[in-house]
Amino acid sequence: MRIGINATFRMHGGGVGHLRNLLASWSRTGIDRRHHIVLFTRPENIPYIQAYLSESIEVHSIGRHSITSIEKVLWEQITFPWLLRSSKLDVLLCPGNVVPLLSPVPTVVAFRNAAPFCSGVNIKLVGLLGWLNLKVLGTIMRLSARSARRVIFVSQYFKNLFVDRYGFQENRGDILYHGRDDVQFNQLYPSRDEDLVIQAPYILCVSHLQRYKNLSALIKAYSLAKEALQSKELRLVIVGKPESEDYFSSLKRMVECHHLTSWVIFTGNVPHEAIPRLMAECRFFLFQSMCENCPNSLIEALSAGLPIACSNASVMPEIAGDAALYFDPSIPEEIANALITLAENSSLCSELRAKALTQSQKFPTWDQVGLNTLETLDLAVHNL
16 A cells, blocks of 8 residues: 555644654554555654654655644645645545545544543633634544544544534444553663652653643642642652643742642653653652543553542543542542542552553554554555
């Protein structure tokens, strides 16, 4: 097969992580040598994936740097289909939620962003511009589901949403969870990074600093639980890149207002390679987001065998199963109670560690994800 990959989306979060792992798995398993892979991406995206591109992959740097959201939609829907006419592709994989609706070749789209479809993600939470951007994205995703030969859903939760709410034909969708890191986390990166020295013990939260990730409720919850947590010297470490400087500043002001400056630590963006060590050294893991589809960091925490306190919203119960202590993310008092419980109940933490490792085995390795993705592309080529 001659397989195209539309990697023109903005490289951040789970999207870039998935693409990197897919390219790496195709290289390890020889798929990139048995099939001709053509990757289309914008110039500014290449540094994010350069290390994962084998010599067998044909790379087309197209478009221009730093286009706006509207320009990207117009380029993807008008210019890109015209470029594809001479590509002689058998199928085009679109891992970033959207397909070119007028594509001259069969398309497969992978849906990762659940935010346009979560009721908790509203104007008050993300602002008017953010809300409008999500509405536009949601509309294009629904159109992409109709246009694509096949749709990859990364959770049963999200496939059910499209089937029940929009009448999506169930037989055109495949559920391919994100992969687990099949490694021993406590054996990775044993030496400390001089630029990232975090004093244990601590509670770990790995999450890009976006408004729907519910970080303000988390900070308030830590404040409510601070007497119990600080008595055990448990800091809260939040790892992730801020969505904007304004939002980051508001979170830091909140920390200062609650007198938590030395207790709540923002690391900013860190290399993914450092995450296993941070997980290996934390007391327990916290996942407080209000809206997700298939969160990589939650699967990584399960694979690391961590005790987990987790939001009960959207897909989280499907991913974490019985391996988490759940709370309502909209109620800071519930988050605070979960923090105190895991801080004080060592037997529960031991039980959750064992359950986490068991739950993690329900997810495929990334090599399995790569093989399953190839099967879906083959079904699209043969219109099955």
